[in-house]
Amino acid sequence: MIAGGSGFLGRRLRARLEAAGHRVLTLSRQPSTDASTITWSPDGAAGQLAASLEGVDAVVNLAGENLADHRWTEARRKRIQDSRVLATRSLVRAVAGCARPPAVFISGSGAGYYGPRGDEMVTEATAAGADFLAGVCLDWEREAQAVESTRTRLAIMRSGLVLDRREGALAKMLLPFRLGLGATMGSGRQYMPWIHVEDWTAMVQWVIATPDASRPFNATAPEPETNRTFTRTLAHVLGRPAIFQAPAFVLRAALGKLSTVLLTGQRAIPAHAEQLGFRFTHRALEPALRSLQL
Numbered sequence: 001m002i003a004g005g006s007g008f009l010g011r012r013l014r015a016r017l018e019a020a021g022h023r024v025l026t027l028s029r030q031p032s033t034d035a036s037t038i039t040w041s042p043d044g045a046a047g048q049l050a051a052s053l054e055g056v057d058a059v060v061n062l063a064g065e066n067l068a069d070h071r072w073t074e075a076r077r078k079r080i081q082d083s084r085v086l087a088t089r090s091l092v093r094a095v096a097g098c099a100r101p102p103a104v105f106i107s108g109s110g111a112g113y114y115g116p117r118g119d120e121m122v123t124e125a126t127a128a129g130a131d132f133l134a135g136v137c138l139d140w141e142r143e144a145q146a147v148e149s150t151r152t153r154l155a156i157m158r159s160g161l162v163l164d165r166r167e168g169a170l171a172k173m174l175l176p177f178r179l180g181l182g183a184t185m186g187s188g189r190q191y192m193p194w195i196h197v198e199d200w201t202a203m204v205q206w207v208i209a210t211p212d213a214s215r216p217f218n219a220t221a222p223e224p225e226t227n228r229t230f231t232r233t234l235a236h237v238l239g240r241p242a243i244f245q246a247p248a249f250v251l252r253a254a255l256g257k258l259s260t261v262l263l264t265g266q267r268a269i270p271a272h273a274e275q276l277g278f279r280f281t282h283r284a285l286e287p288a289l290r291s292l293q294l
Contacts, residue, residue: 001053001102003027003042003091004062008167009159009200013060016201025056027063042087049090050097058208059095061107061144063087068169072132072257081136084108088143095147104153106207107144111160111193111220113137116264119191123271124158124216131260141216153214155207160193160220160268162200165292173234174294182235183244185251188228190265193220196282196291206278218270222283227265230285237289 004010005026014024027040027049038052042063053059064084070076088107095101114122115129128138141156148154163170176182195203200219207213225233235242251259270278282288 001025001027001038001056001058002060002062003040003087004064004108005037006030007062008164009162009197010060010062012164012197013062013201013204016205020205025052027052040090042083042090044086044089044093046090046093046097049094053091053094053102054098055100056102058104058106059091059102060204060208061088061091061105064108064140067133068258068261070258071255077132077257081139084136084140085143088140092143092147095152101149101152103151104155104208105144105147106155106157106204107141107147109137109141109156109158109216111158111218111266111268112261113141113158113216114266114268116260117191117266119189119267121267121269122218123269124218125271131264132257133260148214153211155214156216157204157207157219158216158268159200160195160218160224160266162195162197163288163292164197165294168197170234170292174238177234177238177240177242180240180242181244182231182240182242183246184228184231184242185246186227186248186263188226188231188245190227190263191224191267192227192230193218193224193266193268194230194285194288195219195221196288198291199280199282202281203273203278206273210276213273213276215272217273218268219273220268220270221285221288222269222274222280223285224267224269225285227262233286234289237286237294
């Protein structure tokens with residue numbers, strides 16, 4: 001069962017799991033005639049969801065509003081938080097009502113959990129930060145922790161920037177970069193934890209299948225890069241220049257608090273996944289970008 005299965009990552013994950021022979025159900029807020037789609041209201045209540053989760057092997061919780069669609073007004077910040085916390089609460093309460101609960105519950109989170117960290121290398125053992133995104137991730141993860149029991153294993157995916165040429169943040173970058181308008185953001189020294197979409201879906205599939213895979217995982221490639229290096233590498237792969245710089249004060253004026261997403265970052269490495277034996281196909285940025293056939 002994938003909550004948020006109609007989104008970018010949900011669709012990619014569903015395709016991978018179905019190709020591996022799994023039957024995949026999707027939770028959606030919109031009614032559908034598709035028999036594999038179940039309508040739900042992620043408002044914090046279990047509703048009738050327990051009946052739909054009965055006997056399901058794994059739940060993957062990817063529900064939550066997009067961070068970068070609009071400026072972060074107070075109302076927008078509340079929607080970002082509530083869409084994650086309340087959806088997770090609904091799922092956790094539904095699992096508690098199951099006679100045969102899922103064996104594994106995988107809940108989304110983000111590398112933003114660690115807050116702005118400069119060039120400090122962070123692993124899953126690093127404490128949470130204190131900014132807005134860190135607070136959202138911390139509350140999101142705390143809500144998921146209530147699902148853990150002797151019958152349900154919990155894993156949390158602290159995802160970085162997921163690279164895909166058709167959807168997500170990279171897809172939005174491609175046009176300006178192809179026009180030669182790619183730019184370093186602010187100082188360019190902030191790290192961008194990234195992961196290839198194939199490795200992201202592979203890691204979720206591996207967590208489902210690995211009984212020892214529990215607790216948080218940094219769903220990030222082993223070689224994070226700074227914004228400056230990311231910008232230059234993407235431009236090089238596309239065969240275009242990247243000579244511009246977007247000053248921090250301009251981004252703050254244009255985007256408000258949303259600019260935090262661009263101007264801060266985390267040098268996050270996937271220590272836990274590699275310790276347990278997960279093997280990345282795409283470890284370095286340039287070959288990862290080239291594999292996407294941009």
